[in-house]
Amino acid sequence: MIFKVLVFGVVAYLVYKFFFNKKNKIGKDENEKIEDVMTPCPTCGTYISKDEAILSNGKYFCSQKCLNK
Numbered sequence: 001m002i003f004k005v006l007v008f009g010v011v012a013y014l015v016y017k018f019f020f021n022k023k024n025k026i027g028k029d030e031n032e033k034i035e036d037v038m039t040p041c042p043t044c045g046t047y048i049s050k051d052e053a054i055l056s057n058g059k060y061f062c063s064q065k066c067l068n069k
């Protein structure tokens with residue numbers, strides 16, 4: 001009887017984990033879409049994603065070179 005309860009618990013946990021992970025993945029994709037915004041470099045005008053840009057004084061620079069200009 002205890003064994004049956006344990007098996008049920010493990011199955012319930014796996015099902016819960018599966019749905020939880022699925023939900024998380026969808027949420028992550030949505031976040032990535034929002035964060036993947038292209039912004040022009042104020043020095044050279046090249047469009048770069050904010051993820052790869054260097055943030056300085058509220059401006060996104062494409063490279064250290066442009067940042068120091």
Ligand SMILES: [Zn+2]
Nearest residue numbers: 041044062066
């Ligand atoms: Zn630049």
